[in-house]
Amino acid sequence: MAPKRDLLPGTLDMLVLKTLTAGPLHGYGLALHIKQRSNDVLQVDEGSLYPALQRMRQKGWITAEWKQTPNNQRARYYRITASGRKQLGFRETGFAELLEAIHRVMRSV
Amino acid sequence: MTPLELLRRLRDRFRRERLARELEEELRLHRALLERDRLAGDTRRRLGNVTRYREETRDMWSLGSFDDLMLDLRFVFRALKSELGFSLAVTLTLALGIGATMAMYAVIDRVLFEPLPYPAPASLVQLADVQNRNREAPADYPEYLDWKERTRGILSDIGVSYNTGEVLQTADGAEQLQGARVSVSLPGMLGLRPIVGRAFRADEEGAGAPRVVILSDALWRSRFGGDRGIIGRAITLTGQPYVVIGVYPSTPNARQPSAYQWSHGKPPLFWLPLQLDDKSSPRGLHWLDVVGRLRPGVTLERARAGAVAVATSIQQDEHITNGLHINPLGPVLVGAYRQPLELLLAAGVLLLVIACANVASLMLTRAAMRTREFAVRTALGAGQGRLLRLVLAESLVRAGIGGALGFGLAFALVRAMRSRLGDALPRLAEVSIDGRVLALTGAVSAACGLALGIIPALRAARGDVAGTLRGGGRGTVGSAVRDRARRVLVVAEIALSFMLLATAGLLARSVSKLLDVPTGFDPANLVAGSAWLPSTTYPDSVSQRNFFDRLLGELGAVYGARRVTLTSDLPIASGVDGTITVEARSDKDGPMPNADKRIVGTNYFDVMGARLVAGRLLRSTDVLGASPVVVVNQTFARQIFPDESAVGKRVGFDWGIDGLETIVGVIADVREGPLAQPPHPAIYISAEQRPNSFMHFVVRTSESPAAVAATFTRILRHVDPTIPLVETVTMTSVMRSDIQQQRISMMLLGGFALAALLLAAIGLYGVISYTVAQRTQELGVRAALGALPRDLMALVLRQTALFVAIGLALGTAGAVAARALVASQLFGIGAGDPATLATAAAALAGVAFVATVIPTRRAAGADPLTALRAD
Numbered sequence: 001m002a003p004k005r006d007l008l009p010g011t012l013d014m015l016v017l018k019t020l021t022a023g024p025l026h027g028y029g030l031a032l033h034i035k036q037r038s039n040d041v042l043q044v045d046e047g048s049l050y051p052a053l054q055r056m057r058q059k060g061w062i063t064a065e066w067k068q069t070p071n072n073q074r075a076r077y078y079r080i081t082a083s084g085r086k087q088l089g090f091r092e093t094g095f096a097e098l099l100e101a102i103h104r105v106m107r108s109v
Numbered sequence: 110m111t112p113l114e115l116l117r118r119l120r121d122r123f124r125r126e127r128l129a130r131e132l133e134e135e136l137r138l139h140r141a142l143l144e145r146d147r148l149a150g151d152t153r154r155r156l157g158n159v160t161r162y163r164e165e166t167r168d169m170w171s172l173g174s175f176d177d178l179m180l181d182l183r184f185v186f187r188a189l190k191s192e193l194g195f196s197l198a199v200t201l202t203l204a205l206g207i208g209a210t211m212a213m214y215a216v217i218d219r220v221l222f223e224p225l226p227y228p229a230p231a232s233l234v235q236l237a238d239v240q241n242r243n244r245e246a247p248a249d250y251p252e253y254l255d256w257k258e259r260t261r262g263i264l265s266d267i268g269v270s271y272n273t274g275e276v277l278q279t280a281d282g283a284e285q286l287q288g289a290r291v292s293v294s295l296p297g298m299l300g301l302r303p304i305v306g307r308a309f310r311a312d313e314e315g316a317g318a319p320r321v322v323i324l325s326d327a328l329w330r331s332r333f334g335g336d337r338g339i340i341g342r343a344i345t346l347t348g349q350p351y352v353v354i355g356v357y358p359s360t361p362n363a364r365q366p367s368a369y370q371w372s373h374g375k376p377p378l379f380w381l382p383l384q385l386d387d388k389s390s391p392r393g394l395h396w397l398d399v400v401g402r403l404r405p406g407v408t409l410e411r412a413r414a415g416a417v418a419v420a421t422s423i424q425q426d427e428h429i430t431n432g433l434h435i436n437p438l439g440p441v442l443v444g445a446y447r448q449p450l451e452l453l454l455a456a457g458v459l460l461l462v463i464a465c466a467n468v469a470s471l472m473l474t475r476a477a478m479r480t481r482e483f484a485v486r487t488a489l490g491a492g493q494g495r496l497l498r499l500v501l502a503e504s505l506v507r508a509g510i511g512g513a514l515g516f517g518l519a520f521a522l523v524r525a526m527r528s529r530l531g532d533a534l535p536r537l538a539e540v541s542i543d544g545r546v547l548a549l550t551g552a553v554s555a556a557c558g559l560a561l562g563i564i565p566a567l568r569a570a571r572g573d574v575a576g577t578l579r580g581g582g583r584g585t586v587g588s589a590v591r592d593r594a595r596r597v598l599v600v601a602e603i604a605l606s607f608m609l610l611a612t613a614g615l616l617a618r619s620v621s622k623l624l625d626v627p628t629g630f631d632p633a634n635l636v637a638g639s640a641w642l643p644s645t646t647y648p649d650s651v652s653q654r655n656f657f658d659r660l661l662g663e664l665g666a667v668y669g670a671r672r673v674t675l676t677s678d679l680p681i682a683s684g685v686d687g688t689i690t691v692e693a694r695s696d697k698d699g700p701m702p703n704a705d706k707r708i709v710g711t712n713y714f715d716v717m718g719a720r721l722v723a724g725r726l727l728r729s730t731d732v733l734g735a736s737p738v739v740v741v742n743q744t745f746a747r748q749i750f751p752d753e754s755a756v757g758k759r760v761g762f763d764w765g766i767d768g769l770e771t772i773v774g775v776i777a778d779v780r781e782g783p784l785a786q787p788p789h790p791a792i793y794i795s796a797e798q799r800p801n802s803f804m805h806f807v808v809r810t811s812e813s814p815a816a817v818a819a820t821f822t823r824i825l826r827h828v829d830p831t832i833p834l835v836e837t838v839t840m841t842s843v844m845r846s847d848i849q850q851q852r853i854s855m856m857l858l859g860g861f862a863l864a865a866l867l868l869a870a871i872g873l874y875g876v877i878s879y880t881v882a883q884r885t886q887e888l889g890v891r892a893a894l895g896a897l898p899r900d901l902m903a904l905v906l907r908q909t910a911l912f913v914a915i916g917l918a919l920g921t922a923g924a925v926a927a928r929a930l931v932a933s934q935l936f937g938i939g940a941g942d943p944a945t946l947a948t949a950a951a952a953l954a955g956v957a958f959v960a961t962v963i964p965t966r967r968a969a970g971a972d973p974l975t976a977l978r979a980d
Contacts (some may be wrong), residue, residue, distance in 0.1 A: 027135055028142040046139050050132060054166050058117045066131075076135050 504562025
């Protein structure tokens with residue numbers, strides 16, 4: 001089992017928004033998706049996830065809607081908005097630049 | 110934070126209970142799914158700190174300062190509710206002060222300071238005739254023509270008006286209407302434009318010009334159904350056809366620019382052009398109201414200098430002594446109301462100050478009780494800013510509620526004044542509680558709230574926490590300062606209340622003195638009607654006399670011949686006065702005297718109850734053809750024949766009547782003019798010898814005025830159905846309306862004074878209760894040592910007596926300082942009348958005594974042991 005890593009600050013929003021571009025998901029689905037795609041490296045605990053979702057909803061990046069899951073449970077599904085996609089663009093660019101910068105520093109010595 | 114985000118936050122704030130529930134549900138699902146997946150193979154799970162993220166999200170659903178404010182407000186309202194009595198006292202007190210002040214402000218603002226409703230009102234002036242002793246009078250007609258001719262250098266326009274009554278004859282019958290005769294220049298000067306038809310043309314002015322009439326909008330709509338077809342048609346006014354040429358709107362500028370019209374009259378129902386000549390309106394008949402408009406660039410000073418030159422040139426050319434005054438129009442129309450209204454506004458402001466002092470005193474008491482509460486709050490971590498805000502918020506909310514109630518009170522007061530006082534004040538109908546009053550009320554309330562809140566707020570924020578908490582919760586911090594402040598406030602309240610009370614007392618004494626003025630006749634049970642005979646059907650003295658003789662005969666058959674009589678002018682209501690010539694005297698002996706002229710029935714003095722002093726009264730033998738005789742009053746005799754008997758002297762009038770009349774008798778003064786003015790010289794002429802076209806018929810009867818009016822109408826219809834009854838009044842109502850303004854001032858000021866007295870009593874009661882409560886222990890010790898309740902009472906009363914004494918001394922000083930404002934409103938009594946001031950002082954002392962005894966009796970009667978334990 002891979003060691004658990006903490007997220008870089010600010011990346012949770014980006015991961016959530018990116019995940020939502022594939023389609024609406026509920027909170028647990030989001031956490032699960034991030035965990036599986038990162039091969040269990042990235043673990044999102046609900047203590048960070050749900051406040052983040054509330055914050056992004058208030059900022060208008062995502063909308064929330066109560067729906068039935070395939071297993072007939074009531075769950076709140078989050079959907080990315082146009083302003084959310086724009087935000088995601090900023091974040092992705094910023095993140096890529098950051099990674100590139102870190103790489104350069106790491107390679108230079 | 111973007112506005113949109115703020116909006117979402119705000120929305121979340123109001124549905125945060127639901128959001129919290131939803132979050133819980135989301136978390137339950139999360140756990141359930143987690144549990145399921147763990148069963149499916151996952152082993153280790155980390156559970157978050159549930160409380161922490163709950164709080165984190167909760168914070169997101171709130172708005173820091175907004176929620177603090179809501180919390181403060183909720184706290185304030187809870188405090189207001191928990192201390193309902195206190196809050197009620199504060200808000201009602203403030204409402205009283207604010208309401209009274211705002212109502213007076215609304216009235217004074219409209220009546221005195223609103224520009225006249227005419228175009229360019231600042232350049233409008235009154236032109237007044239000046240007679241001997243600098244007395245101003247209306248103009249006579251030849252004088253108006255002279256002025257018109259010679260003031261062109263200073264005035265761009267000059268106009269004249271007088272009231273006229275005409276009988277409108279329609280299919281429904283005859284109806285007496287009030288209208289105006291105006292120079293053709295006047296409506297334009299007032300900014301009147303016809304809404305239908307046209308204005309007067311220049312060739313329609315002057316004797317013999319065509320008979321044309323302009324209707325008012327009100328008359329046009331009520332009597333002619335607003336029919337435009339009326340233009341060009343003739344209507345019958347007093348038996349003559351007049352062609353309707355236009356309709357003027359019934360707007361405020363339709364009111365004629367004369368002081369009488371402004372204080373008593375209604376806007377005219379119709380306009381006729383001025384069609385006078387020297388015969389119908391000769392020199393000496395002063396009755397025309399003249400207004401002018403200053404030429405652009407001409408100052409009042411220059412106009413006045415010009416007026417002197419004009420008067421001098423007229424005096425030389427015409428050999429007359431009359432002068433010319435030019436006065437700004439505004440003060441002429443409403444100037445008489447300036448001082449009474451200023452006095453009332455001052456009284457309102459005084460009441461507001463008393464109310465504020467009272468509230469400040471209440472707040473200080475409460476601040477003392479809350480010192481501990483604030484100390485505890487500070488100790489628990491409330492910031493000083495937060496405490497300051499809390500106390501200020503409380504004060505502002507109270508003042509706000511007080512202001513809102515006060516606004517309502519002002520509204521009610523103004524409405525009551527409008528409906529009760531009607532025509533007593535010019536422009537009263539225009540007074541409204543408008544945006545300006547609302548804004549001022551808001552500003553005054555906010556100022557009160559801030560002023561009353563700032564000191565307790567600073568105290569609360571600066572409190573010595575440890576000291577207070579150690580001090581056994583008795584709230585002793587700064588109590589010495591606070592007590593002194595409270596005493597100062599109570600003394601101030603007593604002083605100011607005394608000023609109001611004394612002024613109200615002085616006004617009340619003035620009114621009662623006015624009512625006690627010896628009128629020279631008995632006004633009880635006198636009812637008068639009047640009729641006016643048009644010159645078309647009653648062209649000469651004989652026909653006029655015959656009409657009134659027949660009328661008097663029929664009235665006598667109903668009420669008794671000794672109880673009915675005639676007069677051209679009712680007493681008190683004032684009437685035409687004119688210049689008198691005295692046999693064997695000329696201009697060189699000094700200016701010609703003036704006298705009120707009355708044409709009366711020969712039994713007038715008996716019916717009125719006037720008293721003969723010398724000579725004889727008029728007799729039924731003093732008829733047309735017999736030697737012409739008159740009766741004069743004592744003032745006439747004293748002024749014009751100071752060193753000799755008036756009886757037997759011969760006098761004449763310079764209008765309409767030739768020859769001299771012999772004075773046969775002198776009566777004790779009958780008040781012909783306003784009660785507040787000293788009696789004028791008056792001269793009484795027999796209606797048999799000098800019949801008049803307008804007469805009042807007076808009846809002494811115990812019948813109701815309505816019944817008498819019905820009889821008048823019936824008899825008039827019988828004598829001549831084309832003559833309408835002009836109006837029916839009782840002599841007591843004439844007298845009442847004469848002193849109405851004084852009465853209104855007295856009632857309003859009396860109301861303010863009572864309110865002030867009540868507030869002072871509440872304030873004193875509060876202070877005494879507080880002191881007594883503080884001295885409970887001391888009083889207990891004294892009681893235990895054998896002091897009787899009476900002794901304890903005396904102890905406290907001594908303090909009250911000191912307050913009252915200082916307050917009365919200061920109040921007297923204040924009353925002396927303000928006496929200039931008051932004195933002009935008084936009649937027959939000085940502003941420093943000792944009896945009135947003493948009565949006011951006694952009333953105040955009595956109220957203070959009661960306000961002291963009630964709380965003290967409780968304390969003095971308490972069981973000494975209980976009192977000693979009390980802490």
